Amino acid sequence: MAESGAPTQRESMADRIYQALKEDIFEFRLIPGDKFSESDIAQRLSASRTPVREALYRLEREGYVDVLFRSGWQIRQLDFKQIEELYDLRITLERAAMHKICRLDKPPPALRLLNDIWNPDAPSERAFGSTVRALDESFHCELVAAAGNDEMTQVHQRITDRLRIVRRLDFTRPDRIDATYREHAEILQALIANNPGEAAEKMTAHIRTSQEAVKGISLERIREVSQQHRRREPGCP
Structure with a gap:
């Protein structure tokens, strides 16, 4: 039972991180051009890196962040x-x-x-x-x-x-x-x-x-x- 519930629990954490980051972007607590790592977010939100990564890739698909080669993530500039x-x-x-x-x-x-x-x-x-x-x-x-x-x-x-x-x-x-x-x-x-x-x-x-x-x-x-x-x-x- 614990194993079958694990993915749902992870998805729930990823959803919460996604909502928190999106709110930070919308409220300009994170502004266009800001750079950060998955570890930064994981530490700030008291989460593991796996749900953080899932949330960030979701935000990337929606056009809010960009992944930087070997240097973390960045809030996408307003185009x-x-x-x-x-x-x-x-x-x-x-x-x-x-x-x-x-x-x-x-x-x-x-x-x-x-x-x-x-x-x-x-x-x-x-x-x-x-x-x-x-x-x-x-x-x-x-x-x-x-x-x-x-x-x-x-x-x-x-x-x-x-x-x-x-x-x-x-x-x-x-x-x-x-x-x-x-x-x-x-x-x-x-x-x-x-x-x-x-x-x-x-x-x-x-x-x-x-x-x-x-x-x-x-x-x-x-x-x-x-x-x-x-x-x-x-x-x-």
């Missing part, structure tokens, strides 16, 4: 050209979804449900923090899914997964949360009015504004953490 290309593709898919939704025989139930979320009766009913981040991602994914094209939905989900590391920064400032509520409500109003052109244009403007915001916030966070790291180095004032 803003690639990020821009992913945003371009995301806009293409979401614009297409606006038109497909308006060509359906009847409005999908998602529109009413999303409208209840993004048009609250009072500002006090708004979400905040990690909840609004999750709701934002769900808003975009559910609208694409409502268009009824499974292949489009799967491609959009993969793009969403790859952009999550930067998109989540869009909700660290109150003004960006306010803008998200306002812009989501306007997109939904255009869809409910069966105006696909207006919905597509508002969606494009919404995504582009968010894209510029998260790029600026990302660079600012990286600079701040880099300065903190330098101040902690021996010999620094």
Whole structure:
């Protein structure tokens, strides 16, 4: 019995390490360019190297870290050209979804449900923090899914997964949360009015504004953490 349970236990530890490292990357406790060894992580997280290695290879497959020949691991640099290309593709898919939704025989139930979320009766009913981040991602994914094209939905989900590391920064400032509520409500109003052109244009403007915001916030966070790291180095004032 002990032997049959060993792989599951190891996988569980690898999952916990994976989540811990991913959170460190998302919160910029580990910043692009940081280098470390498997032993460093194993010691910090009180784990053996095997589940650490499994977690790191999973993060590598997802594009968060790179393995360095004979010198450990490194947090992958943010590739803003690639990020821009992913945003371009995301806009293409979401614009297409606006038109497909308006060509359906009847409005999908998602529109009413999303409208209840993004048009609250009072500002006090708004979400905040990690909840609004999750709701934002769900808003975009559910609208694409409502268009009824499974292949489009799967491609959009993969793009969403790859952009999550930067998109989540869009909700660290109150003004960006306010803008998200306002812009989501306007997109939904255009869809409910069966105006696909207006919905597509508002969606494009919404995504582009968010894209510029998260790029600026990302660079600012990286600079701040880099300065903190330098101040902690021996010999620094």
